[in-house]
Amino acid sequence: MIDTKHRIIFNSENCIGCKLCYKACFVDVIRWDEEKKQPVFQYVEDCEHCFWCEVLCKKNCIKIIPDFESEKLLQTFDRYL
Amino acid sequence: MDTYERENISADVLIIGGGIAGLAAALSVKEINPDLDILIVEKQTAGYSGKACRGGGVLQYFDLHKIKPEQFVEYHVHNIGCYLGDQDLLFKYVSMNNHMLDKLVEWGAKLPKRADGSYAVIPTGPMTAMIGVDLDITIKLRRTAEKTGVRFLDKVAVSDLLTTDNSIAGATGYSIIDGTFYTFNAKSVILATGSQNYRIGPMWGSGRGDGIAAAYRAGAEMRNPEFGNFAQLVRVKSHREVVFGENYMYNQLGEHITKNFRSGPEPDISSTAIAEWFTQMSMAKGPIVLKPEESGGNSIYTIWDRPYGEPFWKINEQWADKADGDDWEVCPLFIGEQSPVKVGHDMQTTIPGLYAIGDTSYCGSALAGAVPAPPGRNRGSGILNAVFSGIMCAQSAADNASNAPLPPVDKNQVEECFTSAFTPLWRDSGCDAKDVIRYIQKAVGPMERSVYLSDHRIATAMKYVEKAKELSVSMKANNFHELLACHEANAMVLSAEMQFRAADMRIESRGWFLREDYPEMDNKNWLKWIIVKKEGDTMKLGTEDVPYEKWPVKPQF
Ligand SMILES: Cc1cc2nc3c(=O)[nH]c(=O)nc-3n(C[C@H](O)[C@H](O)[C@H](O)COP(=O)(O)OP(=O)(O)OC[C@H]3O[C@@H](n4cnc5c(N)ncnc54)[C@H](O)[C@@H]3O)c2cc1C
Ligand code: SF4
Ligand code: SF4
Numbered sequence: 001m002i003d004t005k006h007r008i009i010f011n012s013e014n015c016i017g018c019k020l021c022y023k024a025c026f027v028d029v030i031r032w033d034e035e036k037k038q039p040v041f042q043y044v045e046d047c048e049h050c051f052w053c054e055v056l057c058k059k060n061c062i063k064i065i066p067d068f069e070s071e072k073l074l075q076t077f078d079r080y081l
Numbered sequence: 082m083d084t085y086e087r088e089n090i091s092a093d094v095l096i097i098g099g100g101i102a103g104l105a106a107a108l109s110v111k112e113i114n115p116d117l118d119i120l121i122v123e124k125q126t127a128g129y130s131g132k133a134c135r136g137g138g139v140l141q142y143f144d145l146h147k148i149k150p151e152q153f154v155e156y157h158v159h160n161i162g163c164y165l166g167d168q169d170l171l172f173k174y175v176s177m178n179n180h181m182l183d184k185l186v187e188w189g190a191k192l193p194k195r196a197d198g199s200y201a202v203i204p205t206g207p208m209t210a211m212i213g214v215d216l217d218i219t220i221k222l223r224r225t226a227e228k229t230g231v232r233f234l235d236k237v238a239v240s241d242l243l244t245t246d247n248s249i250a251g252a253t254g255y256s257i258i259d260g261t262f263y264t265f266n267a268k269s270v271i272l273a274t275g276s277q278n279y280r281i282g283p284m285w286g287s288g289r290g291d292g293i294a295a296a297y298r299a300g301a302e303m304r305n306p307e308f309g310n311f312a313q314l315v316r317v318k319s320h321r322e323v324v325f326g327e328n329y330m331y332n333q334l335g336e337h338i339t340k341n342f343r344s345g346p347e348p349d350i351s352s353t354a355i356a357e358w359f360t361q362m363s364m365a366k367g368p369i370v371l372k373p374e375e376s377g378g379n380s381i382y383t384i385w386d387r388p389y390g391e392p393f394w395k396i397n398e399q400w401a402d403k404a405d406g407d408d409w410e411v412c413p414l415f416i417g418e419q420s421p422v423k424v425g426h427d428m429q430t431t432i433p434g435l436y437a438i439g440d441t442s443y444c445g446s447a448l449a450g451a452v453p454a455p456p457g458r459n460r461g462s463g464i465l466n467a468v469f470s471g472i473m474c475a476q477s478a479a480d481n482a483s484n485a486p487l488p489p490v491d492k493n494q495v496e497e498c499f500t501s502a503f504t505p506l507w508r509d510s511g512c513d514a515k516d517v518i519r520y521i522q523k524a525v526g527p528m529e530r531s532v533y534l535s536d537h538r539i540a541t542a543m544k545y546v547e548k549a550k551e552l553s554v555s556m557k558a559n560n561f562h563e564l565l566a567c568h569e570a571n572a573m574v575l576s577a578e579m580q581f582r583a584a585d586m587r588i589e590s591r592g593w594f595l596r597e598d599y600p601e602m603d604n605k606n607w608l609k610w611i612i613v614k615k616e617g618d619t620m621k622l623g624t625e626d627v628p629y630e631k632w633p634v635k636p637q638f
Contacts, residue, residue, distance in 0.1 A: 001280065001281065001282075001283050001286075002280055002515050002518055002519070002522075003515070003519075022126075023126040023128075023129045024126075024129045025125065025126075025129075026125050026129065026130045026131065026135070026286065026287050027125070027286045027287065028124075028125065028236075028257060028562055028565070031258070042562070043562055046562075048283040048284065048286035049283055049400075050135055050283070050284060050286075050393075051393060051396045051397060051400075052129070052134075052135070052393060054396065055392045055393050055396060066400055068318060068319055068320060068404050071283065071320055072522070072526075073315075073317065073320065073412055073414060073526075074281065074415065074522055074523070074526025074527060075362075075412055075413070075526070075527055075528060076527045076529065077362050077367070079317075079368075080317070080412055
C-alpha cells in the first residue's frame with residue numbers, strides 16, 4: 001500500500017530500549033536512535049499495519065492506528081478507487 | 082561522486098533473503114557440510130522479516146499412510162496445475178511432506194501436537210489436511226542457524242548479482258541505514274528474496290521483486306511470469322481476506338452468484354470467481370456480499386494453541402471487526418505473487434551456481450503449474466514450498482561450494498553495479514519512486530486488467546507500464562530508504578512488463594489464467610511455458626514445450 005495515512009503513537013516514557021520493535025518492522029518504518037537508545041518512527045507513511053511492533057513491545061509504548069480508508073483497492077468501479 | 086564506505090565479504094554460500102526459505106536453505110546446507118561458511122544477507126531483520134511470520138501459519142499435511150503422492154499429483158494436474166506443472170517435482174514435494182514437518186520441529190518451530198504425540202492435524206478434504214505452526218517459526222530457525230555458525234547481515238539490501246564467465250560470483254548491495262556498499266564474493270548464491278506483490282496488499286508488503294529483477298538483469302531465465310496475478314476476496318472496509326468466501330457470494334438482487342461459476346466443490350478461489358464479481362459489478366448488480374452464516378467454519382486462528390501468534394491475529398481481527406461491523410461487502414484485492422525465476426529440480430537457475438528458492442521461484446520451478454503461487458489454489462503450500470526448495474537446493478549448493486575455489490570478481494562489473502545502484506541519490510532532481518509505483522498499480526490493480534484479461538485490456542495495462550518505465554529513469558532518492566524504494570519500483574516495472582507481455586502471448590485460458598477473448602484451454606498449441614530472458618537491452622519472450630509425454634498424467638486433446 002502506498003499513500004496511506006496510518007498513524008503510530010509512541011510513548012517513550014516506558015521504553016527500555018529492547019530494540020524489538022525496530023527488529024520487528026519488515027518494511028523499514030522504524031529506525032534506531034543510537035544515542036537515545038529508542039526507536040524513531042521515521043517512515044510512518046510506509047507502515048503496513050502488521051502490528052508486530054505494537055504486539056512485541058512489552059512496555060506497551062506503541063499504538064498503531066490503521067486508516068483503512070486511505071488504502072486503495074484500485075478497482076475500476078468508483079466506490080473502490 | 083559522493084564517497085561511501087565499502088566492504089568486501091566472502092562466503093562459501095551467500096543466501097540473499099532471510100525469510101523462511103533462506104533460513105531453511107542455510108540449515109539444510111549446514112547439515113550437509115557443517116564446515117561451509119554461510120552468510121545470510123537480509124534487507125530487514127532475518128527472523129522477523131518476510132511473510133511466514135505474518136500469515137495464517139497453516140501448513141499443508143498429507144497422511145501418507147492413506148493417500149499416495151501420485152494420487153494427489155493426478156488430482157492436482159487435472160484440477161489445479163492444468164498440465165503445466167512438473168509432475169516429478171510435485172511428486173517429490175508431496176512425498177517429503179512429513180519429513181519437512183519433522184525438520185521444522187527439529188529446527189525449533191512449534192507445531193501443535195496431540196496428547197499421544199501425533200501432530201494435531203485437521204482434515205480439509207479427501208486428500209488434504211492442515212496443521213498449524215506458531216508464528217515465531219522464523220525466529221526459531223534463525224536462532225538454530227546461528228547456533229550452527231550461520232552468519233547474518235541485516236539491513237543490507239542486495240541490488241545486483243555478480244557473474245564471471247556466465248557463472249555466479251557473488252552480489253553487491255548496500256546498507257539501508259548508512260549506505261555502506263558491499264561486495265559479496267561467493268561460490269554458491271541462493272536467492273530467497275520472495276515474490277512480487279507490487280506493494281498492494283498490506284501483509285504482502287515485503288514481496289517487491291527486487292531479487293527477481295537482479296536475477297533477470299544477470300541473465301537468468303524466467304518461466305511462467307503471466308501467472309503472477311493472484312487476487313483474493315477481501316471485505317471492503319478492512320481489506321482483510323476472506324479465504325473461501327467465493328463459496329457464498331450474493332449480488333444486490335439476493336441471487337447466489339457462486340453457482341454461475343462453480344458447479345461443485347473446488348480447492349480454492351478461482352479466477353472465474355473474480356470474473357463473476359467483475360461481470361456482476363459491470364451489470365450494476367453490485368455490491369457483492371457474502372452470507373457469513375454459510376461459511377460453515379470458525380476462524381483458523383483459534384483452532385490450535387499458538388501463543389506467540391495469538392496476540393498478532395487477535396489485534397488484526399479486532400481492528401478489522403471494528404472497521405467492518407456487519408458489512409459483508411467484498412471486492413477482490415490484487416496480490417500478485419509473481420515468482421518466475423526458472424529453476425530445475427536442484428533449484429539451480431540457468432546461471433550455474435545461482436539458486437532460487439521459496440516465493441522467488443515457485444512458478445519458475447513449474448511445481449505449481451497454471452496457478453499463481455503461493456498459495457496456488459493449494460493452501461498451506463507457501464511455507465512448505467519454501468522449506469522444500471530450501472532442502473532441494475542444499476546438496477547441489479553445498480557440493481558446488483565445497484569443491485570450487487572462490488570465483489574471481491570482475492571489478493568493472495562491481496563499479497557498474499555501484500553506479501547504477503546509487504544513481505538515484507546523485508540526481509539533482511527527479512520523480513519519487515511512488516510516482517512510478519502508482520502507474521504500475523494502475524496497470525496491475527484492476528481485476529479486468531490483470532485477472533480477467535482481454536487483448537484490449539492488456540494493451541491498456543501496458544500503456545501504464547510504459548508510462549511507469551519512462552518515469553523510472555528519472556527517479557530521485559533523498560536517502561537510503563528512498564533508494565531502496567527506487568530499486569523496488571524498477572523491479573515492479575520489470576515484473577509488470579513480463580507479466581503483461583507473457584499474458585498477451587498466451588492466447589488461451591488455463592487454470593488461473595483467464596482471458597475473456599480466448600476462454601478455452603488449448604492443449605494443441607499451448608502446452609508450453611513462456612520463457613523470458615534479457616538479451617542485450619531487450620526483453621525476449623519465447624516458449625518451451627512442456628514435456629508431458631514423460632509424466633504419468635496426460636492431457637486430453
Ligand atoms: C497474509 C499472508 C498469509 C499467508 N498464510 C500462509 C499460510 O497460512 N500457510 C502457508 O504455507 N503460507 C502462507 N503464506 C505464504 C508464505 O508466508 C510464503 O509463501 C513464505 O513465507 C515465503 O517465504 P520466502 O522465504 O520464500 O519469502 P519471504 O517470506 O517473502 O522472504 C523473503 C525475504 O527476503 C528479504 N529480501 C527481499 N529482497 C531482498 C534484497 N534485495 N536483499 C536482501 N533481502 C531481501 C525480505 O525482506 C524477506 O525477509 C501467507 C502469506 C501472507 C502474506
Ligand atoms: S519494543 Fe517497546 S520497549 Fe522495546 S525498544 Fe521498542 S518501544 Fe522500547
Ligand atoms: S505495524 Fe508493522 S509495518 Fe507498521 S511500523 Fe509496526 S512493524 Fe512496521
